[in-house]
Amino acid sequence: MIYPLLALVLLGHMALYADDYSFDMGSIEVKSFEYSGYLRSEYKYQNLNQDSPLYALLNRNDNVQDTSLNEALFRFTQYKNDFKLIGALSARYENIDGSDEDIFTIYQLYAHHTLSINHSIDLGKKTLKWGTGYFFNPAAFLDRPKDPIQPENAYEGYSMANYIYNKSFVGDLKNLKLDFVYMPTSSKINNDFYALNSHNLATKLYLLYFDTDLSLIYLYSDSQKDKLGFTFSRNLETYFEIHGEYAKELDGYHAYLLGFKYVTQRDIAVLSEYYYHSEGLTKEDIRSTIKPLPFCAKSYFVHKFSKNEPFGIVYASMYFKNLLNTEDYSHLDTLGFIYTFKNNLEIDFSYNVNSGKNTSEFGKKMVSDFAWLKATWYF
């Protein structure tokens, strides 16, 4: 009796071993249509700030606001010889205080044609994501503004034609890339960039020079002021990176960002950025506005501390984020925990507090603090 049992255990063990140590060649099969994406469900339990001017304006008499968001993001690439069709589509269902809204957005949908190893062209709706900043990108002239609270989220691009020249070299200059972008606007196309007819031409020169990422950007517009941008990023050590951006509107505003990323011996990643915009709101401007637009002040200081595998929990990450308005010293603080399960489900739970005087940006928000649960299933 014991031998068959032993044989069964041995066979089971061998099967387990074979599974871990074998390689399924079917898993690397190449397909002409590839897709990925996620289904996400978010819920916010928000305590209300009864001293907020907005609370009084809306005549509220409750203490709590519930919001939920369900989102499906679908990315795909269709390959055909030297052509590719690339898309990212988002469907969102939002519910705030019981009133709901459906939003369907084409984030990206463009055709890519590789002319040669050095030349390529993209045509359609595309997110360029220029700049080296993590929370802010003052030099990303042809991108929609990023949300510093969720900088890693995908967002909508603009319709454009983009020619790319890319060349590698041996020596101190390792890579040169030139982007030429034509982006028209009208009442029907790219109208939140400029509401009327306009022609916008941008060029970006990128260099990997002495192990430093450098970019020089120029935006010409026949209806708005031209803009000039500069970005850089460099690893001073393998655990210490610095980056920055400068943007100047000719005869207009200027903005800049300076930041660094530092990884400590205990694998804590510290990401800090300072952002300044010459035409942002001052403390007095914010005081006199009931509901200032998010992140519209002159300057911010953002810190994020994240630790992978906290308390030895593999596939987990813990983070603390502080978004500080350096005009009125109000801030949003977030303490969060992320865990990715083996079935491609990721849970992000955070507790967030708005702090500051009730005349300040974060202090006058209608929400004083909130618990935020995000569950994302990747496919």
Next chain:
Amino acid sequence: MKPFLFFMLILTLPHANDLLERVDRNLQPVSSESYKKLVNIEPDGSKKEFLLYQVKKGKDKMVSLFLEPESEKGRATLRLGDNMWLYIPNVGKPIRIASMQSVVGGVFNNSDIMRLDFSAEYKVIEQKENSTQYILNLKAKNDTVAYDKLIMTVDKKTLTPKKVACYSSTQMLIKTLHYKDIKKFAPGIVRPAIVETVSPFYKGYKSIMVYGKITPKHFANEVFTLENISKVGTLRR
């Protein structure tokens, strides 16, 4: 007697560095593409698998693309010498990262996954041998490398590693890699198909790297640029 031994050591070290380069060439051609599976096994027996596609050229260029699991799909890393970038589809642009940071969690760190040639990062400072194996004492060429010192045991017959012990600059053992299952992948590429990793910092954990396919292939230098980090999948077709 001691000066004589030291003299002999100096004489043999250039050959030892040649030997290390031969080990590198046996592990992977100068320019190639490969598929490998990473399995992180936890103390309770549960596991997580990752599938990677990698393209390598010369001593200092490598791109990797995660094909599985779905939560990591589309993530790509680019290594160009000491420069390392990570591309996450949601973020949509490459971000500079540190070599010691972990992309997948568990025992592997970025350097293990995006390993360049040993001879690109290490020099042999001592070589010993017996009838079946060489024992090479390797020292990092600079402090940008994840492990300061390696003790590599090389099989004389196949000239491939059998074991690599990785130490920090404070002589602390960080992890040990065991190379197993010699297999022919392509003409001239006969190497261990399995690399098992254990670490005293992850007691009870085990990581396995299984090579599925290694193909010698020429790639243009432009493949290893930020412009193409989001397009690594195109190289597979």
